[in-house]
Amino acid sequence: MLFDGSEILPSAIWRDPASGELLTGRDALHRAQAAPESLEPNPKRCIDDTAVLLGAVEVPVADLLAAILRRVATEAGWTDGDEAVLTCPAEWGPPRRAILAAAARQAGLGTVAMAAEPIAAAAGLLRRAPSEAPVVVYDFGAGTFDASVVQHTAAGLQVLAGRGLTDVGGLDIDAAVAASIEQVYTGRDRPLWQRLTHPETSVDRRARRQWMQEVRAGKEALSRTASTTMFVPLFDDETVLGREEFEGIARPFIAATVEVTRNAIVDAGFAVRDLAAVLLVGGSSRIPLVATMIHRALDVAPTVVERPELAVAAGSLQVPADA
Ligand SMILES: Nc1ncnc2c1ncn2[C@@H]1O[C@H](COP(=O)(O)OP(=O)(O)OP(=O)(O)O)[C@@H](O)[C@H]1O
Numbered sequence: 001m002l003f004d005g006s007e008i009l010p011s012a013i014w015r016d017p018a019s020g021e022l023l024t025g026r027d028a029l030h031r032a033q034a035a036p037e038s039l040e041p042n043p044k045r046c047i048d049d050t051a052v053l054l055g056a057v058e059v060p061v062a063d064l065l066a067a068i069l070r071r072v073a074t075e076a077g078w079t080d081g082d083e084a085v086l087t088c089p090a091e092w093g094p095p096r097r098a099i100l101a102a103a104a105r106q107a108g109l110g111t112v113a114m115a116a117e118p119i120a121a122a123a124g125l126l127r128r129a130p131s132e133a134p135v136v137v138y139d140f141g142a143g144t145f146d147a148s149v150v151q152h153t154a155a156g157l158q159v160l161a162g163r164g165l166t167d168v169g170g171l172d173i174d175a176a177v178a179a180s181i182e183q184v185y186t187g188r189d190r191p192l193w194q195r196l197t198h199p200e201t202s203v204d205r206r207a208r209r210q211w212m213q214e215v216r217a218g219k220e221a222l223s224r225t226a227s228t229t230m231f232v233p234l235f236d237d238e239t240v241l242g243r244e245e246f247e248g249i250a251r252p253f254i255a256a257t258v259e260v261t262r263n264a265i266v267d268a269g270f271a272v273r274d275l276a277a278v279l280l281v282g283g284s285s286r287i288p289l290v291a292t293m294i295h296r297a298l299d300v301a302p303t304v305v306e307r308p309e310l311a312v313a314a315g316s317l318q319v320p321a322d323a
């Protein structure tokens with residue numbers, strides 16, 4: 001199914017100050033151009049808050065999550081009697097899962113099944129390639145990196161060990177790419193660069209959003225091409241970024257993820273040779289250097305799927321009971 005022509009619905013929420021309506025996805029991002037203070041770009045990160053300030057109004061977190069789930073239900077043509085599986089990070093305990101479940105009820109989905117993201121991803125893989133041996137799920141997303149060791153046990157698929165990095169994700173790589181050209185532009189006009197990095201007016205905030213979108217798109221293009229350009233707003237300039245230079249920026253982040261993966265395997269009491277697979281999921285695992293570095297460091301060819309950012313959602317259909 002598609003949301004505004006894309007398989008992925010950005011989880012951004014924007015509250016219309018006039019009507020109080022909560023808009024989701026691309027509509028939310030679009031309206032935020034004019035009123036960015038009413039936007040919450042990452043509701044998942046607010047799971048521990050009771051409410052989020054959107055413009056002048058505090059909105060309960062469950063309302064934000066319910067708005068996203070309602071949008072999904074609408075686009076999917078949801079009818080009573082349909083069943084849903086929601087996935088969440090493996091380390092989310094009962095209180096966080098309860099908030100998600102409440103939001104699902106609020107969105108009209110009834111009682112939903114809940115599955116940990118790595119279990120869903122592993123279930124998808126193990127259905128295609130059954131194995132009793134453990135699988136490592138390497139999930140490199142936008143906000144975080146998570147490595148989990150998943151295996152069949154008497155109680156079904158279980159996460160035997162998990163480790164994560166909350167400061168290593170695609171957004172952190174974007175920030176490092178943006179910082180890499182700082183010297184060039186502060187050299188040209190320091191106050192103008194300051195406006196782009198620390199915007200105080202709505203014009204500058206808009207410029208910053210556009211800049212970060214350019215950086216993200218430029219980075220993503222480098223997974224497919226050898227060189228890319230990024231438009232620098234306010235400076236009205238174009239900067240070129242090559243694959244090699246980008247890899248220099250991304251390498252320390254990826255090295256940290258490989259180390260964490262190695263440690264998760266040790267935590268679970270295994271060695272790399274015991275594993276059925278190292279499964280790459282999450283959009284940031286598309287960076288070609290990821291598979292290269294894992295192969296080199298662990299001496300095993302990782303398992304790559306065609307659309308790694310959808311692997312958790314697709315796999316969730318293979319997890320019937322709560323996991
Ligand atoms: N071709 C690509 N090359 C490099 N990075 C990419 C590519 N495509 C997507 N990404 C990055 O993947 C990230 C989004 O991945 P994903 O959808 O798995 O994250 P998420 O599940 O929303 O985040 P998290 O798991 O951290 O909560 C973004 O940072 C995006 O820039």
Ligand SMILES: [Mg+2]
Nearest residue numbers: 139141142282
């Ligand atoms: Mg994710």
